[in-house]
Amino acid sequence: MVATAETKTQIDELTGTYKHGWSSDIESDFAPKGLNEEVIRFISAKKDEPQWMLDWRLKAYAMWQKMEEPDWAMISHPPIDYQDIYFYAAPKQKDGPKSLDEVDPELLRTYEKLGIPLAEQEVLAGVEGAPRIAVDAVFDSVSVATTFRKELEKAGVIFLSISEALRTYPELVRKYLGSVVPQRDNYFATLNCAVFSDGTFVYIPKGVRCPMELSTYFRINAENTGQFERTLIIADEGSYVSYLEGCTAPMRDENQLHAAVVELVALDDAEIKYSTVQNWYPGDKNGKGGIYNFVTKRGACRGKRSKISWTQVETGSAITWKYPSCILEGDHSVGEFYSVAVTNNHQQADTGTKMIHIGNHTRSKIISKGISAGQSNNTYRGLVRVMGGAEDVRNFTQCDSLLLGDRCGAHTVPYIEVKNPTAQIEHEATTSKISDDQMFYCMARGLDAEEAVAMVVNGFAKDVMKELPMEFAVEAQKLLGISLEGSVG
Amino acid sequence: MTHLLNIENLHVAIQGEEILKGLNLKIKAGEVHAIMGPNGAGKSTLASTLAGRESFEVLEGTVRYQDEDLLALDAHERAAKGIFLGFQYPTEIPGVSNLNFLRTALNAQRRQRGEAEMDGGTFMKLAREKAQNLGISIEMLKRFVNVGFSGGEKKRNEMMQMAVLNPTLAILDETDSGLDIDALKVVSDGINALRSADKAILLITHYQRLLDYVTPDHVHVLADGKIVRSGGPELAHELEEKGYQAVA
Numbered sequence: 001m002v003a004t005a006e007t008k009t010q011i012d013e014l015t016g017t018y019k020h021g022w023s024s025d026i027e028s029d030f031a032p033k034g035l036n037e038e039v040i041r042f043i044s045a046k047k048d049e050p051q052w053m054l055d056w057r058l059k060a061y062a063m064w065q066k067m068e069e070p071d072w073a074m075i076s077h078p079p080i081d082y083q084d085i086y087f088y089a090a091p092k093q094k095d096g097p098k099s100l101d102e103v104d105p106e107l108l109r110t111y112e113k114l115g116i117p118l119a120e121q122e123v124l125a126g127v128e129g130a131p132r133i134a135v136d137a138v139f140d141s142v143s144v145a146t147t148f149r150k151e152l153e154k155a156g157v158i159f160l161s162i163s164e165a166l167r168t169y170p171e172l173v174r175k176y177l178g179s180v181v182p183q184r185d186n187y188f189a190t191l192n193c194a195v196f197s198d199g200t201f202v203y204i205p206k207g208v209r210c211p212m213e214l215s216t217y218f219r220i221n222a223e224n225t226g227q228f229e230r231t232l233i234i235a236d237e238g239s240y241v242s243y244l245e246g247c248t249a250p251m252r253d254e255n256q257l258h259a260a261v262v263e264l265v266a267l268d269d270a271e272i273k274y275s276t277v278q279n280w281y282p283g284d285k286n287g288k289g290g291i292y293n294f295v296t297k298r299g300a301c302r303g304k305r306s307k308i309s310w311t312q313v314e315t316g317s318a319i320t321w322k323y324p325s326c327i328l329e330g331d332h333s334v335g336e337f338y339s340v341a342v343t344n345n346h347q348q349a350d351t352g353t354k355m356i357h358i359g360n361h362t363r364s365k366i367i368s369k370g371i372s373a374g375q376s377n378n379t380y381r382g383l384v385r386v387m388g389g390a391e392d393v394r395n396f397t398q399c400d401s402l403l404l405g406d407r408c409g410a411h412t413v414p415y416i417e418v419k420n421p422t423a424q425i426e427h428e429a430t431t432s433k434i435s436d437d438q439m440f441y442c443m444a445r446g447l448d449a450e451e452a453v454a455m456v457v458n459g460f461a462k463d464v465m466k467e468l469p470m471e472f473a474v475e476a477q478k479l480l481g482i483s484l485e486g487s488v489g
Numbered sequence: 490m491t492h493l494l495n496i497e498n499l500h501v502a503i504q505g506e507e508i509l510k511g512l513n514l515k516i517k518a519g520e521v522h523a524i525m526g527p528n529g530a531g532k533s534t535l536a537s538t539l540a541g542r543e544s545f546e547v548l549e550g551t552v553r554y555q556d557e558d559l560l561a562l563d564a565h566e567r568a569a570k571g572i573f574l575g576f577q578y579p580t581e582i583p584g585v586s587n588l589n590f591l592r593t594a595l596n597a598q599r600r601q602r603g604e605a606e607m608d609g610g611t612f613m614k615l616a617r618e619k620a621q622n623l624g625i626s627i628e629m630l631k632r633f634v635n636v637g638f639s640g641g642e643k644k645r646n647e648m649m650q651m652a653v654l655n656p657t658l659a660i661l662d663e664t665d666s667g668l669d670i671d672a673l674k675v676v677s678d679g680i681n682a683l684r685s686a687d688k689a690i691l692l693i694t695h696y697q698r699l700l701d702y703v704t705p706d707h708v709h710v711l712a713d714g715k716i717v718r719s720g721g722p723e724l725a726h727e728l729e730e731k732g733y734q735a736v737a
């Protein structure tokens with residue numbers, strides 16, 4: 001498979017020039033580039049949303065116009081031109097890759113190593129004519145999905161695209177949407193409120209243990225969700241759900257800017273386990289292209305003894321700006337954050353968590369493993385806040401950085417705010433390098449340099465990887481190794 | 490085939506400083522050689538150079554193994570061709586279980602040799618059998634590679650790896666140091682179990698006592714980067730009595 005130089009297609013080039021005339025006709029599939037009220041009305045009408053939803057979007061848009069992009073994260077990028085972005089269903093570009101021959105060969109090598117069949121590679125790489133509903137098509141799972149849905153219905157679990165949920169369960173959505181991440185929360189979240197395209201809605205009824213892991217793989221009727229995705233998961237009293245998001249295969253997307261919002265609500269004695277493998281296109285070796293991923297993820301432990309657990313493996317994107325957080329309102333509620341973030345080449349990641357302790361006897365645990373290689377920058381940024389009224393709070397934070405080579409950076413920025421003297425806060429941080437001794441030891445046993453790095457890195461990330469559901473764990477392990485290829489000589 | 494390993498005029502530098510200064514050594518299949526010598530003589534340098542440590546710079550000389558230019562191969566290729574180094578100071582790999590490490594290593598070698606990978610069940614059977622011979626518990630196999638191991642456990646773990654990987658040329662760098670007498674016996678049994686007509690063993694040791702259990706065919710004295718004397722097993726006794734200074 002030979003690829004020419006210009007086939008190293010850059011995502012920003014892919015958003016090229018669409019000449020289709022603008023029409024606010026609901027039959028149209030596309031909104032033009034740029035953002036204004038009319039585009040928002042179009043999105044809302046397209047989804048046949050209730051009036052309150054449109055008003056909510058417009059209110060967010062009005063707020064957003066007065067807001068500034070945050071600049072406190074340890075990342076840098078050229079200014080984003082919001083008038084040069086498709087906010088709804090960007091049309092398929094004529095200058096997209098026409099076949100796999102035109103796709104970044106590095107990307108194809110990765111697919112091969114992950115053992116992804118050709119047809120699925122086309123979908124992932126965004127080849128012209130390949131089906132657009134990537135994640136669903138990838139697992140070619142119509143029949144699986146049907147059985148799956150039947151079983152969920154039996155259990156009373158609601159698992160729908162958020163557009164569908166707005167039509168079928170508008171009151172439920174209305175009650176919780178924006179209740180964890182307020183509309184005004186931050187620049188990117190507010191933008192998402194105005195323009196979110198689609199996403200997932202999950203409701204687990206009282207006392208129900210969701211009979212299977214819910215995965216975006218199986219969600220149907222959810223096109224174009226990649227860019228401004230909106231997820232809302234509610235676990236009613238005494239219920240349990242484990243949700244998997246993402247895909248280990250690196251996914252290309254024509255849209256460079258991603259700004260998702262995820263809201264989780266756990267009521268009394270409920271537990272939500274949310275696992276992510278994020279592997280969007282990171283850009284090429286020289287740092288060209290790649291996704292900017294500005295995500296707001298937050299869970300509210302509203303109920304007593306409720307628990308929310310975030311596990312993330314972040315290997316993709318040019319920029320990752322992401323702080324899955326827990327608001328521990330209910331007494332005895334528990335928040336956990338397990339994270340592996342890998343940066344290579346010119347990737348930048350500023351990621352971490354916030355644990356806000358409001359209820360008494362609340363517990364939080366943070367395990368963060370940052371791995372930097374190439375010329376990348378990897379920052380852990382975490383806040384542990386204990387409110388004055390919160391008695392007997394405990395937090396444990398373990399923050400480890402592993403460096404490969406000496407041109408990359410690892411930074412740890414912990415914020416600890418304790419307003420109640422009964423709190424016990426523990427913070428441990430380490431920075432280490434893969435040693436020559438470790439490399440030689442592995443290689444003397446038969447592993448090549450890349451296998452040796454993968455071995456040491458997976459060991460380093462073990463405490464987080466073991467939190468992943470089985471479905472993800474094996475692939476995610478492979479992925480760690482692959483993401484770091486070429487990082488040792 | 491004349492020699493399994495043939496080292497001629499080997500000069501090796503570490504960070505610009507010459508450590509091995511014209512070393513010669515020939516080993517035939519079926520033989521056990523022992524190298525003894527004072528601290529800092531270059532014994533570990535020789536061992537690591539043979540196993541392919543990249544940061545050690547070969548200035549001069551040749552090493553042939555199975556009639557092939559050994560120095561042209563990377564460490565992992567040498568491992569696949571049957572060279573095993575028992576480390577003087579085995580390295581810790583946090584988060585990686587011994588079993589996972591060993592199975593990955595074995596299959597990496599098998600892949601390189603064009604053999605089928607060993608499935609989990611077969612591997613576990615093999616690992617159990619070898620562990621039992623060495624008095625290693627399954628619990629220890631599940632622990633992270635060398636993390637929190639005592640000196641003796643580390644050395645026994647090296648023997649475990651050797652037993653599973655079944656090398657053609659085993660280079661054991663002070664595998665006997667820090668072992669109590671029972672552990673020494675177990676390790677010696679492990680070494681003797683590997684002895685066969687088509688394999689060879691290079692023992693690096695300070696002490697006669699290992700050689701009471703594993704009788705070498707040849708004993709060499711390494712001092713200041715060179716083999717300064719060679720002889721039979723009796724040379725080890727002489728060293729024990731008179732010290733390196735007198736013998737070298």
Ligand SMILES: Nc1ncnc2c1ncn2[C@@H]1O[C@H](COP(=O)(O)OP(=O)(O)O)[C@@H](O)[C@H]1O
Nearest residue numbers: 503504508526527528529530531532533534535
């Ligand atoms: N990694 C290293 N970096 C720098 N010097 C080293 C290193 N390893 C060994 N040396 C030096 O090389 C010489 C020989 O060491 P070594 O081969 O370990 O001796 P022995 O094993 O015979 O005790 C010593 O002077 C030692 O300080």
Ligand SMILES: [Mg+2]
Nearest residue numbers: 532533534577
């Ligand atoms: Mg030594």
